[in-house]
Amino acid sequence: MFDVIIIGGGFGGLSSAALLSRKGKKVLLIESRKRLGGRAHYIEKDGFVWQYGQHSHRLGPDGHANQVMTRLGEPMTFYETDQKKAKLFYKGRLYDRPNGPAGFLTTQALSFKAKLVFLRLYVKILQEDATLWYDKTLIDFYKSFFKPNREVEGFLNFLGFTIMLPDASIVSAGEVIDFIKRVNKSKIPVADVAGGSKHIIDRLEAVIIKNGGIIKASEKVMKLSVNGRKIDSVETDKGLYQSEMVVYAAPVKYLTEIIDASFFDSRFLNHIKNLKNSGGVIIDFISHEPLSDLEGGILGVDEPLWVKFQTLFDKTVAPRGYHVCTWGLLTAWGQTNNPDAFRATEKRLREIAAICMPGYRNKVIDERKVIIPVVNANMLIPSQSRPHRPSIKSVFLDNLYMAGDTVNGHGCSGDIAFSSALMLDDMIQ
Structure with a gap:
């Protein structure tokens, strides 16, 4: 018998498990994939640390990610990048990125x-x-x-x-x-943590294990059984578990795949059924020399572009003598299930890279392309803004809680996940 079973090993689930296990709760975390981290997972290969996309942290030391790690006694170290070397891509060319209100008076883009x-x-x-x-x-x-x-x-x-x-x-x-x-x-509006997502995932996992928590990866939850207004068991493809509380930390759109929809009202069901997410394409370019000196990266204005030259400030992601930069472009709105849209996105991304880095192909020795069907599981449109997202404590079942980036946490994307874990930790004594 566990105090808490947490379903999902992304930032929200890992943070929740770490915080609650440190509080003395007997925690079981179940993750269907073999790797922890969800959409922030990483792969180590041939001296490279590959992330599934790129993950910066809004508000740096003041942000929700560092609040979680600080509460765990593991405050993060952030890289200080030169924001004077940050650009906007707008109307087909690069401009200096405005840094604060005064920057809007000096930008050449307007x-x-x-x-x-x-x-x-x-x-x-x-x-x-x-x-x-x-x-x-x-x-x-x-x-x-x-x-x-x-x-x-x-x-x-x-x-x-x-x-x-x-x-x-x-x-x-x-x-x-x-x-x-x-x-x-x-x-600091946005910052990169030393060691990237690998550091965060590894430290959260270590805290869970140190405090007696159990992590079961490559195990899929099949069914939540309910008795009255409480979940009384969690059935997986490998076993049956019981706990006082259940935290669902996967995207809420999948919740009714493991529990009968009749326990929820039509408003909740309509919300999770119609959740809109973004998708995109990223390409990691590998070279022996930096392809740019833009420590602060590039953001698009009229095109949903983001670029990071991470080996300019983080030497841990590539072997000595190699550089990596990551280029990402979101697909067209509402086209995340359209293969043609992803092909068009990749084509345009390569065109933009050629505009921003003339002749870069002569320096690239290899690349890694990743199609990402879900970049942000909860796009911040009005109907998916904070007041409309499901609450951390379920109003439908007495011992069901929710965490992750599709619930009522504060912020955007992964920040919502960390925020939800902090809120959960404050609720459960």
Whole structure:
């Protein structure tokens, strides 16, 4: 008999298991895949550490990931990258990336008039209450206070990309406002942890085991049995387990595959059935010399691009004498099940790389391409903004809790997962 069974070994599940085991709970974590980490897992091969995508941490030392690790007595070390060497890709060329409000006055990406409007918009965002805007899009917010301006409206996508949804017509204004206000109070908006996802996953696993927790990988949960208003057993393809509490830490859209849908109301079921996620393509280029000196990387404005030259600051991800940079591009909205969309995304990604790094193919000695059907499991559109995501403590079953990036945690993407684990830890004594 366990105190807690946690289903799912991503950031949310691992963090929850580590926090609760350190609190003295008898914890069992079950993960269907052989590798821990979920969509943040890593593979070590030939001296390289390959991540499934790239994972930076919003607000660095002040962010939810470091809050989890600090609570565990394992505070993280972050790399300080030169943000003067950070670019935007906009209208087919590179521009210096604005660093704070003053940066919008100096950027060459906007006309003088547009700069002034954008700065006024930024100030307005800092003055607003995010809770009033979760159900509206960023373009709705803009049009509520400012006259139409196609140049400014096109550049709004940059603010949307801060929470991984670079489309002002669909991103939740409340989510953008909340993040921008947090950025304004933090010294470091986004940072990379020393050792990357490998460090986080390895440390969380070590804390779980040190505190008596049990991890079962390559084991799939098949069914949750319910008696009254409580889950009384967890059946897997390898055994049957019982616990006082169950934490479901996989994407909530899959919950009804292991428990009867009749336990939930129509609103909850409709939400999880219609969850929208993003997908994309990443390409890791391998070379003997750096392909760029842009420590701060590249973000797209009118195209959903993100680029990281990680070996400029993290020497642990490649063998001596090798450099790796990662290029990623999201697929078109609503096209994550379309193979043609992924092919078009890859083609455009290679075109952009050639624009930003002329002649780079002559330096590349190898590459790794990854098609990612799910980049963010919960795109921050109004209907999937924080007030609409399922609560950490289930209102339907007395001993069911939820964690991960599709529930009511704070932030964006993996930040939601870490936040949900902190909230769960505060609830369970």
